[in-house]
Amino acid sequence: MIAPPSIAELVQALPRRWIAVGVALFAPWIWLTLLDAALRRKR
């Protein structure tokens, strides 16, 4: 039986440019969502 690839192997198989674009897309989402949620919880 062939072992499934690890997450590290899957990430290595992806083009680095594609990962960079993904980080650029996730960054404002994470920043705004988490900060907004934290601020409103203090209310």
Place this chain on the structure above:
Amino acid sequence: MYAGHAALAMLAKGARPRLPLWLLVPVAFAPDWIQWVMEAFGHSNPEYSHSLLSVGAGASIVALGYLVVTRQGGDALAVWLLYISHWAADFITGIKPTWPGGPQVGLGLYAHPFWDCVVECAVIVAAWLVYRRSFGPALRRRIGVALVPLGLIALQVGFELIQTPEIRAAVRELP
């Protein structure tokens, strides 16, 4: 446009506080997300993600889905406008497709990174002034509320730095 899209999501949150930011930010970036997913499958085509036609269709599908789930017509309209705003914002900064076989149009501000940064930062500040109204008067003065636009401006500056020829060439070298 980059951080400007997130700023427009912030603007929508300020105008319609009931709308969650976890939804608004992906809606504002939706054509970029579609292009990113298509790239993963090796079928990237700006006409499918960024054309006026595809953005109009995507905005209508997402807004209709929101309307069906929540029954909030005003919020669904805000979602539609936010999705559509992606094309308008990209028109200012880039060159975008219109419809299959149609012209590519845009003001191409990306060719002038400094002015692109100035415009996007101005959009961020203007949107933040609306967004902060969604907090009570006491909370508005908290430093955390001021951190929101500063983080976006930092992301935009980083984005502009990546556009410099030296760094851009290095990024292009990436496999």
